[in-house]
Amino acid sequence: MTNSQTQSLHNNNNPNSRFDDFFENGYKVFPPNQNFLKIVDEARLAFEAFKKQNAKALIPAIDEHGFYRRLVNLHVAVPELQRLFSENPSLPLLDNLFGEAILYTSLYFEAGSSQDIHRDTPYFWTSPGYAYVGVWVALEDVHELNGPLRVVKGGHALPELNLKAIRRKFFADDEAIDPFSPQLWDEYQAQVQQSYENADLKEQDLHVSKGSTIVWHAQLPHGGAPIINKNLTRNSLVMHSIPLDFAVYHQDKFFDEKPLQSKYEYEYIVSGRRRCISYDSISVAHATNISINDIK
DSSP, X not given: OOHHHHHHHHTTOOSOGGGHHHHHHSEEEEOOOHHHHHHHHHHHHHHXXXXXXXXXXXXXXXXXXXXXXXXXXXXXXXXXXXXXXXXXXXXXXXXXXXXXXXXXXXXXXXXXXXXXXXXXGGGSBOSSTTOOEEEEEESSOBOTTSOOEEEETTGGGSOOOOHHHHHHTTSOTTSOOXXXXXXXXXXXXXXXXXXXXXXXXXXXXXXXXXXXXXXXXTTOOEEEOOOSOTTOOOOEEEEEEEETTBOOBOHHHHTOXXXXXXXXXXXXXXXXXXXEEOOSEEEETTTXXXXXXXXX
């Protein structure tokens, strides 16, 4: 990834007119082609098979409605999910941003997340900064009843907050920052919300058909709309894409001003002509880890 590419992502300014709506709105919706719809169907079938074969190991992942919640990096256990990245219609945009885009992490949701509006940046910090996008694939139709993705159109273009002031509310200048500090996260996201409300930007829900991909800018405020019918599924895969071999940091580096190493040597899985980072386990809601060796 070149410095000019990094700057174009951060400054929302790119000469490729095919992607003007991404830079103007902070996100872009890519409709599926027939080949990608087949890949989506195969991914759903593979997930159903995975559930049956690993029902006992996945008990911690079942929510009160009987759905599997937030399976982290499931792509390492279910190869069909890797193709949702390696053959995704959005790849021309990702490569325009990053040179060679890779799959960093993934989250599988069987139902909507109902997650509060937030920016991902504190948990996906890079050097240079903002070298990250979200890539969200609808594995079934998404509508007002099953909890669509919710975005703040244009919110990516708002100025970054005063990170030093936020840090000093909870940590002294010479004190080590907790990379997963809930206080820092909550304060940052509260100020993000205040920022877009002050700018009179509105939250809006994105209703899309099966196979659609939504790519969002690193700084786009987004979340999950409430689930009106809690008996409905909303199968989707969220993928986080970065440039090849880019190091990714968390809140301890995001709220700090020290120089960072920009590169990291990952182990990769190759899917088609694309690289996906390999992990030795999947995680349930970032809480319970299941070794790949224990997965059927």
